[in-house]
Amino acid sequence: MTAPEKQVFPGPVLNHHSGKLLIGTRYWPTEIWRRPWSLPRYRAGALWLVGIILGIAAIGFGIGELAVWGEKILVWLGRCGLPAPAVAWVWVLIKLCCVIGVIVANGLWAVWWERKISAHIQSRMGPMYAGGFHGWAQTIFDTIKLLLKEDVTPAAADQAMHLLAPIVAIAPCIIAFAPVLFGNELAAAKLDMGVLYIFAFASISVIGVVMAGWASGNKYSLLGGLRAAAQIVSYELPRGFSIVPVLMFAGSLDLAVIDRAQAGYWMGCIPRWFVFYPVVGQIAFLFFLIASVAETNRTPFDIPEAESELVAGFHTEFSGMKWSMFFLMEYGYVLLSSFLLAVFFLGGGASPLPWLVGIPSWIWMLSKAMLMMFVFLWFRWTFPRLRVDQLMDFNWKFLLPWSFANIGLAGVLVYLHLRGWGLR
Amino acid sequence: MNPLAGADAVARLLAAVPKAEIASSPVKDYPTIRLAAPADLLLAARLLKGDLGFMYLEMVTAVDWLGPVNLGGFVCGGNSNPLSRKPAAPPVSPVPGPGVSYRPMLDLLWSFGNLGENRKIFLRLELPRDRAEVPSLTSLFAAADWQEREAFDLFGIRFTGHPNLIKILTPDFLQGHPLRKDYVHAKDRYDEE
Amino acid sequence: MKSEALIVTGPGLEMDTMFVNLGPQHPSTHGVLRLGLTLAGEVITKAFPDIGYLHRGTEKLMEARNYHQCVILTDRWDYCSAMPNNLAFCLSAEKLMAVAIPPRAQALRVIMCELNRIASHLIFLGTYGIDIGAFTPFLYAFREREMILDLYEKCCGARLTYNYIRLGGVAADIDSDWVAKCREFLEYFKPRLDEYDTLLSFNPIFLARTQEVGLIPKEAAVGWGLSGPNLRGSGVSYDVRKSEPYCGYEAYDFDVPVGTHGSCWDRYFCRVQEMRQSVRILEAALTKLPSGELMAKGLAKVPRPPAGEAYAHVEASRGDLGIYLVSDGGVAPYRIHVRAPCFINLAILQEILIGKKVADVIAVLGSFDIVLGEVDR
Numbered sequence: 006m007t008a009p010e011k012q013v014f015p016g017p018v019l020n021h022h023s024g025k026l027l028i029g030t031r032y033w034p035t036e037i038w039r040r041p042w043s044l045p046r047y048r049a050g051a052l053w054l055v056g057i058i059l060g061i062a063a064i065g066f067g068i069g070e071l072a073v074w075g076e077k078i079l080v081w082l083g084r085c086g087l088p089a090p091a092v093a094w095v096w097v098l099i100k101l102c103c104v105i106g107v108i109v110a111n112g113l114w115a116v117w118w119e120r121k122i123s124a125h126i127q128s129r130m131g132p133m134y135a136g137g138f139h140g141w142a143q144t145i146f147d148t149i150k151l152l153l154k155e156d157v158t159p160a161a162a163d164q165a166m167h168l169l170a171p172i173v174a175i176a177p178c179i180i181a182f183a184p185v186l187f188g189n190e191l192a193a194a195k196l197d198m199g200v201l202y203i204f205a206f207a208s209i210s211v212i213g214v215v216m217a218g219w220a221s222g223n224k225y226s227l228l229g230g231l232r233a234a235a236q237i238v239s240y241e242l243p244r245g246f247s248i249v250p251v252l253m254f255a256g257s258l259d260l261a262v263i264d265r266a267q268a269g270y271w272m273g274c275i276p277r278w279f280v281f282y283p284v285v286g287q288i289a290f291l292f293f294l295i296a297s298v299a300e301t302n303r304t305p306f307d308i309p310e311a312e313s314e315l316v317a318g319f320h321t322e323f324s325g326m327k328w329s330m331f332f333l334m335e336y337g338y339v340l341l342s343s344f345l346l347a348v349f350f351l352g353g354g355a356s357p358l359p360w361l362v363g364i365p366s367w368i369w370m371l372s373k374a375m376l377m378m379f380v381f382l383w384f385r386w387t388f389p390r391l392r393v394d395q396l397m398d399f400n401w402k403f404l405l406p407w408s409f410a411n412i413g414l415a416g417v418l419v420y421l422h423l424r425g426w427g428l429r
Numbered sequence: 430m431n432p433l434a435g436a437d438a439v440a441r442l443l444a445a446v447p448k449a450e451i452a453s454s455p456v457k458d459y460p461t462i463r464l465a466a467p468a469d470l471l472l473a474a475r476l477l478k479g480d481l482g483f484m485y486l487e488m489v490t491a492v493d494w495l496g497p498v499n500l501g502g503f504v505c506g507g508n509s510n511p512l513s514r515k516p517a518a519p520p521v522s523p524v525p526g527p528g529v530s531y532r533p534m535l536d537l538l539w540s541f542g543n544l545g546e547n548r549k550i551f552l553r554l555e556l557p558r559d560r561a562e563v564p565s566l567t568s569l570f571a572a573a574d575w576q577e578r579e580a581f582d583l584f585g586i587r588f589t590g591h592p593n594l595i596k597i598l599t600p601d602f603l604q605g606h607p608l609r610k611d612y613v614h615a616k617d618r619y620d621e622e
Numbered sequence: 623m624k625s626e627a628l629i630v631t632g633p634g635l636e637m638d639t640m641f642v643n644l645g646p647q648h649p650s651t652h653g654v655l656r657l658g659l660t661l662a663g664e665v666i667t668k669a670f671p672d673i674g675y676l677h678r679g680t681e682k683l684m685e686a687r688n689y690h691q692c693v694i695l696t697d698r699w700d701y702c703s704a705m706p707n708n709l710a711f712c713l714s715a716e717k718l719m720a721v722a723i724p725p726r727a728q729a730l731r732v733i734m735c736e737l738n739r740i741a742s743h744l745i746f747l748g749t750y751g752i753d754i755g756a757f758t759p760f761l762y763a764f765r766e767r768e769m770i771l772d773l774y775e776k777c778c779g780a781r782l783t784y785n786y787i788r789l790g791g792v793a794a795d796i797d798s799d800w801v802a803k804c805r806e807f808l809e810y811f812k813p814r815l816d817e818y819d820t821l822l823s824f825n826p827i828f829l830a831r832t833q834e835v836g837l838i839p840k841e842a843a844v845g846w847g848l849s850g851p852n853l854r855g856s857g858v859s860y861d862v863r864k865s866e867p868y869c870g871y872e873a874y875d876f877d878v879p880v881g882t883h884g885s886c887w888d889r890y891f892c893r894v895q896e897m898r899q900s901v902r903i904l905e906a907a908l909t910k911l912p913s914g915e916l917m918a919k920g921l922a923k924v925p926r927p928p929a930g931e932a933y934a935h936v937e938a939s940r941g942d943l944g945i946y947l948v949s950d951g952g953v954a955p956y957r958i959h960v961r962a963p964c965f966i967n968l969a970i971l972q973e974i975l976i977g978k979k980v981a982d983v984i985a986v987l988g989s990f991d992i993v994l995g996e997v998d999r
Contacts, residue, residue: 127761224642228664228980304755305827311755314984316649387821389828390755392981393664456946457717457932484844490959492948498685500954529929529950538946540933540961544844544858547865551933572847575969583681598674598998607682608957 053139100193104182108337112329113144115336119382126386154325161222162322170220171323171330174213178337181206185344186260188367189354199260200252204245207300207341210334211237214309214319217331221322229318232393233309237300239397243404244296250289250415251279251349264353273359278352285418288411290350292404294377297342298384299396301335305388306396339381340374347373438481438543438550446473452553454528456538461551467563470539473552477541478569483550485542486570489577491584492538495558495610496531533558535584539566556586558609565591583608639667642980646675650753650984653994655968659975659983666983669975671968676998681958688953689715689789689925697783699962700996703742705734706938708787713868714934714945715789715955718927724915727791728870733804733907734774734786735869735936736900740811741770742939743893743900746991750890751822753988754831759822766814769807776800789925791917801908808901815897823894829887836974836986838884846970849963850941851892852990856884862937874903886989893991924953940964940991964996 042048078099082092117132121139124131136142158167184199186192196202211234218230252258255266269277280290299306310318320331347353351373354366391399439460443449448465455461464470477483539552554563565588566573577588578597585606588594596603605612642659645651654675660668680699684692696707709731716723723731744767748760771781778786778794786793796804822828838848843856853860861878863871879895881888929951935944941963948957967990975983 123757127758128765129761224640228642307755308981311981314650314981386758388756389751389822389825389831390981391827392831392979394979395830454931457930459933484841486847487942488944488946488959488961490946492957497950497952497954497956498682500686527929527951529956538959540944540946544860544865570847571842571845571973572966572969575965576847579965596674598677600674607679612682 104193105179107187108179108182108333108340111340112333112336113148115339115378116144116147116332117141118378119385122379122382123386126383148329151325151329156325156327157322159222159322163220163222166216166220167322168327170213170217171327171334172213173216174210174334175330175337177206177209177213178334178341181341182337184260185341186264186348186353186370187344188365188370189264190261191354191367191370192260195261196259198258200248200258200263203341203345204241207338208237208241210338213334214331217323218309218319221319223322225315225317226319226321229309229311229315229321232315233302233319235393236302236306236308236396239400240296240299240306240404243292243400243408244300246405246408246412247289247292247296248349249408249412250282250285250418253412253415253419254279254282260348260353264348264355267352268355270359276352276355276357278350278355280350282418285411285415286350288407288414290346292408292411293349294346294380296404297346298381299400301338301342301381303335303339303381304385305391307385307390308393308396311390339378343374343377343381344370346377351377438477438483438548441481442473442476442550445476449473452551456551459549459551461553464552464554467554467556470552470554470566471564471569474539474541474566474569477550481543482545483541483543483548484570485544486539486566486572486576487542487549488538488540489566489573489580490538491580491586491608492536493558493584493608493610494530494532494534494536498610535561535586537561537563537580537586561586562589563587564589565594567591582606585609638662644983646672650749650988652749652988652992653997655987655992655994655997657971657975657983657987659980661980664979664981666975666978666980669972669983671971673965673968673994673997676994678999680999681960684955684958686954689927689955692955692958693788694783694785697785698995699960699999700742700938700940700943700964700993701782702745702993703738703939704782704784705731705738705787706936706943708784709735709869710934710936710938710943710945711947711958712787712789713936714932714947715925715927717932717934718930718947718949719789719921719925721790721918721921723791723869723918725870725912726795726914727916727918729907729911730792730796730916731787731869732871732874733796733904733911734777734784734792736903736907737770737773737804739900739939740897741767743897744770746893747818747822747890750988750991753984754828756822756825756828759818762814762818762821766811769810773800773804773807776803788917790921791915793916795916801911804904804908808904812898812901815894815901818894823891831981832886832890832985832989834885835978835982836884836886836889836989838970838974840884842970842973843884846973847966848941848970849967850937850939851896852889852941852967854878855881855889855892855989857881860942862935862942866935868934868936874906876900876903886985889989889991926951926953935961938963940993940996941967960999962996962999964990964992964994965999968992968997 079092079096082095083089087095117140120143121131132140132143134140134143135146158164181203183194184192184196184202192199214233214237215230218226218228218233221227251263255263257263257266267276267278271277271281275281278286280286302309308318309315310320315321320328323331347370352369353373354370356364356369439451439462442462443451446462446464446469449469450463450465452461452463462473464473535556535558537554537556540549541552542549556563561584563586565577567577567588568590573588574591574593575597577586577591578594580586581588581591581594582596582598583606599607602617604615640661642661644657644659646654646656651657656672656675658668658670658672659666678698680695684695687695693708693711696711697704699707744763748763751757751759751763774784774786775781777796777800778784780786838846838852838856840856840858843853843858848856849860857880859878859880862868863876864878876899879892879899881892927949929949931946931948933944933946935942937943942961943963944961946957946959946961947955950956971987971990974986978986
């Protein structure tokens with residue numbers, strides 16, 4: 006015996022003119038809440054989610070395997086009879102294209118991912134139509150739209166500065182990606198002082214942001230630019246100091262060395278990642294994460310572009326590609342921070358479990374970075390926004406002193422290690 | 430709180446304010462007192478706020494008793510169906526009900542509340558339309574600020590002593606005071622042709 | 623009031639101020655409010671709220687419409703909670719006409735108004751979250767509100783401007799299916815309120831942004847004539863449903879939540895608690911829903927209330943909504959004055975914004991929960 010079908014409330018919605026079904030079943034959330042797994046869509050959604058994660062892993066695998074071809078291309082270039090400097094130039098050009106490709110592809114991917122994640126956090130679906138499957142082509146079409154959009158420069162704006170601002174903002178972001186590790190030893194440039202290099206270039210972008218705020222000729226933009234300057238410059242400090250313990254443990258500024266220092270396991274199962282170093286590691290990880298969120302102007306630290314206060318902050322008066330440069334920069338820095346978090350604290354390309362070492366390092370690196378990126382997005386759609394003075398208080402009165410204390414703790418740990426009582 | 434603010438608040442007010450009387454047309458179910466002259470208002474308000482505990486200025490408004498506006502086809506008496514065969518209803522003519530007399534006067538109304546004891550008292554004051562001027566209550570009740578500005582904007586009542594008596598709801602270019610019964614809209618740039 | 627502005631005085635030290643025009647087109651002025659702010663750095667030294675961009679003159683329009691047509695106009699004041707508007711107008715006219723409302727109609731009025739209070743406070747909760755920078759509660763709040771709107775749609779066919787409460791009663795009846803659905807909603811809604819508390823109300827960042835901001839002492843709140851949750855947030859327990867019960871509110875058991883020191887958070891949390899009280903009222907009202915007529919007998923098709931004046935006020939979602947109605951015995955009201963709670967609540971803004979930061983303007987403004995349709999009428 007089957008139960009009589011439940012009357013759906015308030016019933017399907019039909020188009021008045023064509024009689025076409027617009028909304029089939031308007032589920033009340035009460036019905037979903039009771040037995041979610043009985044709904045076929047819910048089960049299908051869970052399957053898709055698993056599929057997406059596996060797909061990302063597969064893509065990472067593919068990209069990583071292609072990287073091996075790099076050396077072969079270099080050898081082939083040398084055989085073609087080109088002079089040595091030309092080979093070097095072409096080689097740099099190829100690597101540059103790869104890095105820019107990463108940033109642009111990341112922009113497309115991260116915007117789509119953020120929209121999907123925010124949608125699912127907020128019990129919606131997000132983009133569903135463009136391209137077919139879950140609106141995968143949405144950001145591609147958005148980019149086309151942005152490229153075709155009229156580029157408006159306000160009459161009150163400083164024309165040259167207005168043009169220059171997005172360039173000044175995006176260029177350091179691309180440059181900073183040079184030494185970033187995408188897997189063990191997989192970087193566009195091998196630099197001894199890679200950490201310093203990244204930090205130095207990443208902090209130049211704020212000039213572009215301030216220029217944008219100033220050049221727009223808009224008071225909201227100006228406020229946003231000033232806030233950005235104050236915030237980013239302040240959070241540089243705890244961000245830098247929070248990784249000093251990592252540098253002390255690894256004994257190098259080279260990202261590859263830091264990556265290698267975390268290989269291996271304690272007791273055969275706990276990975277020797279810096280985040281697992283007692284107390285020091287966790288504090289440093291949290292501080293670096295918080296400071297990175299602040300550096301990338303994302304909620305709860307998104308005061309430079311707080312839309313409920315400053316409309317859109319420093320990029321209020323930008324449109325088309327100029328505007329998307331700022332977004333490319335924002336997501337570029339999110340990706341950069343994610344990779345740095347993965348390298349500094351999550352073991353880089355090291356596998357989390359001893360019996361998974363066969364999986365290539367770029368998969369681990371990418372999945373750790375994506376996990377961290379998810380944390381960034383998760384923050385954004387959960388927390389409210391801090392106020393300017395609270396933000397500064399938090400930085401100067403909490404993060405900075407405690408990151409100093411953390412360095413001291415790290416010193417104790419290193420001392421114990423040198424005396425032979427250490428962890429290794 | 431103040432024990433006097435109960436039933437004999439009206440009596441206290443009547444005793445303290447010269448020539449004040451119980452209004453002949455009260456606001457239904459509430460004690461309503463009619464003041465005789467604008468000068469009495471501040472006296473009454475001070476007494477209400479200070480001694481009687483009526484700290485809450487609930488409402489400031491006015492009625493223009495010039496006569497009803499032209500109902501201009503919006504309101505039909507009986508049959509309003511254009512397809513009906515019955516003859517169209519005659520236009521509604523303004524006939525004042527019993528006890529209503531149309532006169533060129535503005536009837537101002539203040540409502541004070543005593544939140545602690547749950548009392549309400551209404552003051553009213555009749556002013557000629559062309560010389561509508563009363564003292565402002567902003568010095569006693571902050572709530573009077575915008576409500577007096579509203580009455581100024583819509584009725585053209587001047588509240589002397591108001592710190593910032595400017596238009597509040599209608600646009601700057603609007604001529605006249607819309608809630609006066611003889612208000613005629615002058616065409617401006619936003620009107621359709 | 624404590625000022626956060628650091629004013630340095632002396633020759634050659636005059637601070638340059640900046641005038642910022644907040645609105646009428648701005649993401650968080652909740653409509654078309656314009657605030658002229660004079661800033662010293664990020665601190666406000668002068669605030670000038672400018673309203674009237676949505677002024678439609680409903681008070682004047684009503685003077686040329688009959689009473690049934692007026693009810694339709696009342697929907698347009700506070701469009702986020704239109705039922706209490708209908709109710710306030712009908713109560714004032716019924717007072718003049720001395721009509722006895724059937725008990726079922728009374729109960730339905732209570733049910734609809736309380737549902738609308740929940741819906742309206744949900745909008746507040748969501749938009750206030752957005753003002754503070756939390757986007758997610760907005761969508762949750764609207765998910766719940768959607769269910770209330772579905773209930774309204776099922777009952778009276780409209781989702782926003784209901785025109786449901788009419789002179790002498792209500793327009794449409796509810797059936798047992800509706801009651802079951804309403805109960806289902808309430809059962810679903812109660813745990814959601816706890817979720818909002820964990821997500822937003824007690825979020826440390828949210829607390830830091832709102833708890834010490836926009837303090838309104840008791841005296842100032844009464845003096846500026848605030849009403850509704852804004853007044854109760856300052857610790858004044860004044861609720862028209864308790865002080866002058868209408869529609870049989872005296873028969874329902876509910877508390878009036880009050881805040882402690884009148885901060886933005888107190889006003890916010892008053893509303894959250896009011897939703898719980900509304901749920902209580904709704905449960906009681908659905909349990910003892912009397913049967914019977916929906917409309918009072920003997921009302922003329924075109925009502926002509928006897929000449930006189932009446933004042934009726936209800937506890938609308940945003941405060942004490944009063945209607946002062948003057949009739950000269952004609953088909954149209956001779957004069958209607960609306961004591962619009964949002965309009966009067968907004969006036970205090972020019973005082974309490976002084977010394978606040980730009981970010982606090984949004985927090986304070988949002989906590990008043992204004993609807994410009996009612997501010998400008």
